[in-house]
Amino acid sequence: MLAGEGFDRGEKNTVIAKELRVSLRSVERWRRAWREQGSDALRSSGPAKRPKISAQEFALLEVELLKGTVSYGWPDERWTLSRVELLIEDRLGKTLSVRGVWELLRRYGWSCQQPARRAAEQDPVGVAGWVKDTWPAAKPPRRRSGMDLL
Missing domain, CATH: 1.10.286 (GTP Cyclohydrolase I; Chain A, domain 1)
Known part of the structure; x- marks a missing residue:
């Protein structure tokens, strides 16, 4: 106005x-x-685009998410955006992009969380030895400047 x-x-x-x-x-x-x-x-005609997933549909999706990934055959308990994308397509019959899934989850208060600890089977001594011995041989040599060649 x-x-x-x-x-x-x-x-x-x-x-x-x-x-x-x-x-x-x-x-x-x-x-x-x-x-x-x-x-x-x-006058405004409202938002440019309505959300593809309504609040009622998200409530159904949230119930499915709370069941966990193992109940859907995934080997670990991590919901990735692509896994949620597949769940939405399977349960709601709608397709969203990975970014659309992230925006949907964020809109309803879900957040990105990373595991707080490292894998229990990690061997820090073995990793340190690999970094010291194997990595220098595997990485390409540094480029020399033209001055070193003379």
Whole structure:
């Protein structure tokens, strides 16, 4: 509605665009709509896109998530975004991208969590020996500058 007030005052498009921090093209489009249909044409039509998964559908999904991954045949207890994506497709019949799954989970208060401890079977002495002995032979040699060749 701020743009409409600027149109009523007779302000130039560039002034309105700078004031509202939008592109000049947007202001031109708004002015055209304002001229043709009045102030009602400038009202918001709501969010650009409704969420694909409703609150009721997410409640069903959350019940499935709380069952854990092992109940669905995964070897560990980690829900990855791709696993949740497969669960949504299987249980709700809807497809989301991995980013869409992340945004959905975040919208309903789920967070990204990493395991707090390392694997119990890790051998720190073996790892240190590998880093000292094997890694230097496996990595490529450093490039020398042209000055060293002379």
